[in-house]
Amino acid sequence: xxxxxxxxxxxxxxxNEILSGRTQDTNTSTLATWLNSxxxxxxxxxxxxxxxxxxxxxxxxxxxTYDYVFTTxxxxxxxDDITAQSVSKAFGIKYQIHKEAxxxxxxxxxxxxxxxxxxxxxxxxxxxxxxxxxxxxxxxFNVENVFSLxxxxxxxKSMLGGLTNRIVGGEPIKSxxxxxxxxxSEIANSLTKVQNDNTDVEIGSYPFFHAGxxxxxxxxxxxxxxxxxxxxSQILKFINEKKIEVVDR
Amino acid sequence: xxxxxxxxxxxxxxxNEILSGRTQDTNTSTLATWLNSxxxxxxxxxxxxxxxxxxxxxxxxxxxTYDYVFTTxxxxxxxDDITAQSVSKAFGIKYQIHKEAxxxxxxxxxxxxxxxxxxxxxxxxxxxxxxxxxxxxxxxFNVENVFSLxxxxxxxKSMLGGLTNRIVGGEPIKSxxxxxxxxxSEIANSLTKVQNDNTDVEIGSYPFFHAGxxxxxxxxxxxxxxxxxxxxSQILKFINEKKIEVVDR
Numbered sequence: 035x036x037x038x039x040x041x042x043x044x045x046x047x048x049x050n051e052i053l054s055g056r057t058q059d060t061n062t063s064t065l066a067t068w069l070n071s072x073x074x075x076x077x078x079x080x081x082x083x084x085x086x087x088x089x090x091x092x093x094x095x096x097x098x099t100y101d102y103v104f105t106t107x108x109x110x111x112x113x114d115d116i117t118a119q120s121v122s123k124a125f126g127i128k129y130q131i132h133k134e135a136x137x138x139x140x141x142x143x144x145x146x147x148x149x150x151x152x153x154x155x156x157x158x159x160x161x162x163x164x165x166x167x168x169x170x171x172x173x174x175f176n177v178e179n180v181f182s183l184x185x186x187x188x189x190x191k192s193m194l195g196g197l198t199n200r201i202v203g204g205e206p207i208k209s210x211x212x213x214x215x216x217x218x219s220e221i222a223n224s225l226t227k228v229q230n231d232n233t234d235v236e237i238g239s240y241p242f243f244h245a246g247x248x249x250x251x252x253x254x255x256x257x258x259x260x261x262x263x264x265x266x267s268q269i270l271k272f273i274n275e276k277k278i279e280v281v282d283r
Numbered sequence: 284x285x286x287x288x289x290x291x292x293x294x295x296x297x298x299n300e301i302l303s304g305r306t307q308d309t310n311t312s313t314l315a316t317w318l319n320s321x322x323x324x325x326x327x328x329x330x331x332x333x334x335x336x337x338x339x340x341x342x343x344x345x346x347x348t349y350d351y352v353f354t355t356x357x358x359x360x361x362x363d364d365i366t367a368q369s370v371s372k373a374f375g376i377k378y379q380i381h382k383e384a385x386x387x388x389x390x391x392x393x394x395x396x397x398x399x400x401x402x403x404x405x406x407x408x409x410x411x412x413x414x415x416x417x418x419x420x421x422x423x424f425n426v427e428n429v430f431s432l433x434x435x436x437x438x439x440k441s442m443l444g445g446l447t448n449r450i451v452g453g454e455p456i457k458s459x460x461x462x463x464x465x466x467x468s469e470i471a472n473s474l475t476k477v478q479n480d481n482t483d484v485e486i487g488s489y490p491f492f493h494a495g496x497x498x499x500x501x502x503x504x505x506x507x508x509x510x511x512x513x514x515x516s517q518i519l520k521f522i523n524e525k526k527i528e529v530v531d532r
Contacts, residue, residue: 052315053325054315066303080330082327112470113474151468219400222362239361239362255299
């Protein structure tokens with residue numbers, strides 16, 4: 035992929051356990067933070083059930099819409115792990131034993147412990163590029179712009195380092211946070227003016243409640259540091275005028 | 284809405300701060316758990332940016348696809364809070380000062396403190412039904428099958444109690460969790476057989492690492508308790524045969 039100024043991605047969380055509320059997703063935040071650091075903006079996240087038709091249709095939409103798609107979940111050994119077969123069908127390529135993955139898993143387990151359940155984890159889209167798993171052996175896989183990772187947060191995290199050189203990001207997105215001892219309504223009008231004067235910078239306002247006190251964090255995001263600095267000056271100006279205290283957060 | 288056997292919903296998380304990884308969403312889990320308790324299954328979650336066109340298009344798709352849509356975020360006083368105007372446009376109804384909401388806010392703030400930023404929070408789709416906010420005054424709103432709630436988790440939570448009698452759920456979804464001292468691959472084949480024999484029950488398998496030990500939680504979900512009990516018996520049977528320990532989780 036050629037280097038572009040703006041590169042985007044979507045995250046597809048596959049798993050009934052997130053939709054039922056049983057499990058709190060944390061992979062979105064992990065992936066988004068990592069992607070930002072390599073110049074990729076997450077444009078959309080979807081959480082869908084372990085349902086083959088839903089996975090195929092959603093994946094085909096996302097992979098044709100965004101530069102990259104990261105799926106999480108559904109690549110383990112049990113019956114509800116259907117991501118690999120669904121990705122294969124979405125791309126219309128064979129779902130079969132991946133020799134390299136099979137070898138990795140065979141080497142990983144003690145002799146006699148490489149059972150049928152574990153062998154299932156070697157089934158993948160034909161010729162998929164593996165994503166190595168330093169934590170628990172079973173690799174993820176990559177087909178074109180789609181990267182399939184496990185759902186277990188600690189394992190997913192451990193696999194990102196090996197992926198960084200396979201993602202071609204755009205200009206890194208920088209951000210600056212200014213935390214204030216105030217409430218949003220006190221700064222809303224002034225902040226709107228700054229945003230209107232700087233339409234190509236993303237300015238967010240987030241109330242917080244920390245150590246027993248209310249506050250607001252203003253987050254300025256852009257690939258251009260000078261634009262961030264310029265917004266920062268404009269914001270500090272009205273903060274000083276309003277005698278609002280800047281705080282650590 | 285007439286009582287149906289199955290009622291579904293989608294959750295639309297609106298906010299750049301979730302997509303950047305800065306903020307960890309917890310509202311999905313809160314809403315999903317609450318919805319399950321009143322017989323509503325969450326079928327899909329989407330996270331999208333603070334962008335009017337994206338909000339309108341996504342909302343119009345979701346509200347015509349699912350029984351209910353719950354939006355979170357973007358109803359505060361700052362420039363990046365554009366949910367109310369976007370919902371108005373999605374429905375093609377006027378975005379204007381809501382008299383009842385204005386009165387609530389006017390009464391909530393001390394005299395002289397009801398400034399322009401706060402007045403913005405009274406702007407809503409015409410004739411929207413208010414969702415009262417016992418925590419911080421500013422109400423959410425409901426138009427047809429769409430319910431718009433704030434993004435701050437503690438405030439969102441405090442508003443759900445007042446909503447329960449406005450949602451018509453289906454049969455409550457029951458669930459049973461069996462936690463085991465094993466790994467997924469040891470039970471994968473047996474569990475697949477149970478799932479294949481009980482296709483109308485949802486059986487999930489989730490590895491965990493807790494107090495220094497690996498385990499697997501099997502979650503059985505259905506509206507029919509007898510079906511859950513039946514699966515439970517079949518699972519306990521193979522667990523006994525395999526001499527796998529059941530543990531608390």
